Amino acid sequence: MEPVAVYHLTDVTVGHEPSHPDEVVAGEPTTGAVTVTTLDGLGVEVGVWEMSTGAVRDVEAEEAFLVLSGRATIETDSSTTTVKQGDLVRLAAGTKTVWTVTEPIRKLYVTGM
Template sequence: MADVEVFPLAQVPVAHAPASAGEVVAGAPTLGTTPITTLGGTGVEIGIWEMSTGAVRDVEVDEVFVVLEGEATITVEGAEPIAVKPGDLVKLTAGTATIWEVTSPLRKLYVA
């Protein structure tokens, strides 16, 4: 393995599949994930995640991500919705139940 690796994020392909019926809140969203690399032997994964327009339920893992493209609103029960857009850095806590409403196809770089 090289001491320095470069990953051209705009060129990382992500295959989509329909969200499962139990996750869908609105629309007919598709989702896709492409792992890119890991941090040594830590088990920490870095990758690209995408979602088309629509809304889904999710239960989060510990994750930090940067929105690369698109816009969405993330809602946690009992809290105000949080709008995210390109350039935003977001931290999610494991076990948090969320609803993702994507209004413009979303692409994010995640570390989980």
């Protein structure tokens, strides 16, 4: 591996697929993700994830992410949080969420593999 690696996130293309019908809450959302790099020996994956407008339910992995573009609300049993470009967010593993995307969202995520 090179001592310095630069990843141009604006050049990362993310293919989308329809969300699983059991997860869809509203609309016809699509999602996609691409692994950009891994941190060898640490078990860490860094990638780009996108979702079109609509709403889906999920059970989260331990993750931190930076919203690169778009807007969404993340609803849990105890709160509703709006996220937008520039927000750094941490999700706890096992959290049940409903993502409602009002502007197609693109995030850089960091999670365990």
